[in-house]
Amino acid sequence: MGYRKLLIEKANNAKSALTLIGSWHPDIVLTDWHMPDMCGVTLLRAIKQRQLNIIVAMLTTVDEKSQIEEVISFGASFVLSKPFTDAQLHDKLSPLFQLVENKEVIPNKIELSSDLALPKLSQLWLFMRIQKVRAIAILDIYAACVMASGYSSLSAEDISNSILSGVVTNTALSACKKALTETAFAFLDKRTRVSLQIKTVKVITTHFRKLTLLYKMPAEKRIDFSCQLEGMAQGKIMLVGI
Template sequence: MKILIVDDSKATLEIVRRALESFGYRKLSIKKTPCATQALELVATWQPEIVLTDWYMPEMTGLDLIAKVKKSAPNVKLGMITTVDEQSQVDLALSAGAQFVLSKPFEDEQLHRALLPLVQGAEEDELLIEPEADVQPELALPKLSQLAKLLTKVIGGEVGIHTIQLQQFDESKLPCLMAVYEDAETQRLKAIALLDLYAICVFSQGNKTVTQADIHTAIHNKVVSKRLLDSCHKVLEQSSIAFLDSNSRKSLRLKSVNFITKPFEKLKHLYEKDPATRLDFSCQIPDTAQGKVTLIGF
């Protein structure tokens, strides 16, 4: 997630930067500039997903910057952080293309609430149009539509499931949860699920005793509590009925769940598997970051 902050106040640039880093957005990269002209150059070369701008700046107003960004990079999400608080001016900024206007001074949580729809919108740009991936029919991998219904039931709330582009291994994949599924009779390996940290947090919502503090600690410290792991294990176990062996017509059994913190060759190779043997999808519940899951069939 690339976010560009534009403000002629160095203090504001630093305040917003620290706030963004505290939110735990996926693979966050931040650049900041006090110059609107330089901001336009960064939009062209660095290609941020989100631009946060002040209103009053020496070279160019925030309204002018928004207009230029919308013209040159229409997919960029735009927000305004400013001392302006009159409703008529706020409406002017919104009509110009800002998706939110946050008045200074502000609390971190106010920025997070305002920014979250933009983050989710940027994440949705990664989604594929196809509702189902085309995998080998003999594999025991579930249909995503069926899995979405099952997860909604097991987790106890609406879960958005969408096909995404094939994931490659990088540092954002760790830590992760590796779930191994087997044929209950032959004990043969049939499927593996790889859940990134955000997907672990989504799946753990099935346990109502999991708190936002648990989620916050997991994302920021990359340490998952036993309560989160147990909850995630339960959801994976209950949703294993969606993995149906084409020969025996029986569901697979969850064999093991392991929390992985360090890379190893076999893990990297799993992300290199043929597209016809895997499903890559996002999972998300309201007001959370998007989790990513890769299912591999054998």
């Protein structure tokens, strides 16, 4: 369908689907209505009751308007009655894919006091469906090593060599990116009301004008962090909303 990421898993029945959903955490679930062990309506309710923040749609032979309206009221994004064409299915799924990739909105009850805000721990699960980067994070070499050490078996010698040379190895850079990816969802953009996502990680070895300007951003436009490994200088991280 032309989307850059489209991973599909199948389940033979609704109970297996619930198990798969719990472990795989998909963005969209397509289900039939009439199934032997659990009907699609029950599956839909189970997903919604668990507050899994998953889009659910139904493909079915049912075409009774009142029944379809009832399922929609339960939270189904759409009900597509059989038989249908590939084009019809694409027309239904396309806006859902766009919603998942670009515009998933967090609940209005979350109040943000600045351009970027850190939510309460109890709310983090709401922001796992991350979409678009709205900030730049700048890490010094110490912070990069701290992040990388959490996701790789970097030795003290590896870290020392990186700090002395000012060069982050590909292994360390990959581990640092993974750490940043795992934590980026905790930050929310006030304008779009979506959480952040790591798009790319680059090593910068020389100063340039825009980098200097970023460090001169006023306090209300940035969030500063520090992190440290035992026996190592404190690392600095600056997050700037753009």
